[in-house]
Amino acid sequence: MKFAVETRIGQTRAAAFSDDDLPVSVFVWRDRRLDPSARAGDVVPAIVRKVDKGTAECFVELQSGETGFYNLSSSKAAPTEGEKLNVRIRAEVWAEKSAIVSPVRSEPHLLHAEEALKHWMSGFGVGDGYEAYDESEARDRIDEAVDDAFQETVTLTGGGCLHIEETRALTAIDIDRAGRSARSSNADLNKDSLETLARQISLRRKAGLIVVDLVGSFRKDGGRELSAHIKEALRGYGLTGVTALPPSALGLMELSIPRRLRPLTAYHWIHCPEDRRLQEAAIELLQQLETRATEDRTARFEVSLRPDLADLVQQMAFNIPAALEFEFGGRFNFIRSPEAQSLFSHRSLS
Structure with missing residues (x-):
């Protein structure tokens, strides 16, 4: 097994390749200020919102605002509505499906990128001494894996x-x-x-x-x-x-x-569900601007945003313009464009 790993602004990506050089898995990790959704393996605070003894299910509201559920145990007393508890994320929210969770006694703990990456790699039976593609190849290899998918x-x-x-x-x-x-x-x-x-x-x-x-x-x-x-x-x-x-x-x-x-598909701004479209478009924009600024170290860029995307970028906990400015200087001019047909566009001014 061989791995390609790439760290970018707000995101870590990786891909695993078989011995015959075929992609077998892709890892995607976002800064939680870009994507606040709960991740598998997290332990998060939750509030009981509904207890259905007929179906033996308990529905909870997660710290992220998402909904989770678990099956009630016949050997344990059911919680009461409004009760606070900690839960481990067993399956992530997807489209109309709630997260699958388990009540735990452990303290809240949010996985970080390095921890999650190590856990993903361990699923292939590798530890710290894994074989990796050169940094200059990593992005292309990961893109190839995503295209294959x-x-x-x-x-x-x-x-x-x-x-x-x-x-x-x-x-x-x-x-x-x-x-x-x-x-x-x-x-x-x-x-x-x-x-x-x-x-x-x-x-x-x-x-x-x-x-x-x-x-x-x-x-x-x-x-x-x-x-x-x-x-x-x-x-x-x-x-x-x-x-x-x-x-x-x-x-x-x-x-x-x-x-x-x-x-x-959840991490692709075209293929993702509609409720993730603006968030994924903002992340795609960030990656495109980072790539262009890296390839041309002196160019300045004008970035046009459709109003709904401009609103999201302004409201996000992760400040995309500030992150780009910190990395590349004040080379980006963001413009709200009411007439825009596409979610975003950008052009070089030099």
Whole structure:
């Protein structure tokens, strides 16, 4: 396993690559003033907002303002509404899904970037002495990994491809043998496809229900073998607790992946849900301006912001203009642009 690590203003990114140089996972960490959402592993204060004894669920409001829930224990007294407690984040808020939490007795603790990065790397069985790409290569390698994660069609090494489509309810995978040798069996194609799918699930941080349209028909033993194969492949990327049903009579395999981290789409200003769009656009703007200022150390820049983004930038706890000025000097002129069609634009004045 080899890693690329990059630290930028307000953000740390990293990517893990397999021995055959394929991306298998991406790490993203934002300064909490840029992204105040609770992270998996945090221990945070919470207030009980609703106790539903009928469904044995407790809903809490987290310090970040997000909602979390946990299942009540039959062996412990249920909390009362308004009660304060500390909870550990087991699964992060995503889209319309609340955080999954557990009540704890330990003191509040927010993970920091170095701690979270070390924990992420430990999932691949590495410690402090890991092999890393040179700093000059890191950004390009991470960008390559992110680009790979957003491909709708993934080509298999031995021919054939996976078509990946995300819907509101599930992620659909279609296996296509186009370009595959006629001598290659359906069994080999399915196994190769599931191995590639496991890497893509890890890379994209996919969770929830995944349905795979396999090639051919299956005897019971062959179907169980494929279920075990995908579970073992996912375990190799640190993904456990997976349910993998044998293929149906129609050749459909159903997977259920436990939710823990937000999917990678959450950190992309175009692919993220609408409720994160402005926040992700502000972070994208920061990264673009940092890149341009680094590449041209003398240029001055005019930055035009649509009013809704300008309001957010002004309200954020992380002062983007001040951070850029501290790093590069007063080379940025931010303008509120009521006529702007795009969220932001920037141009060099020299």
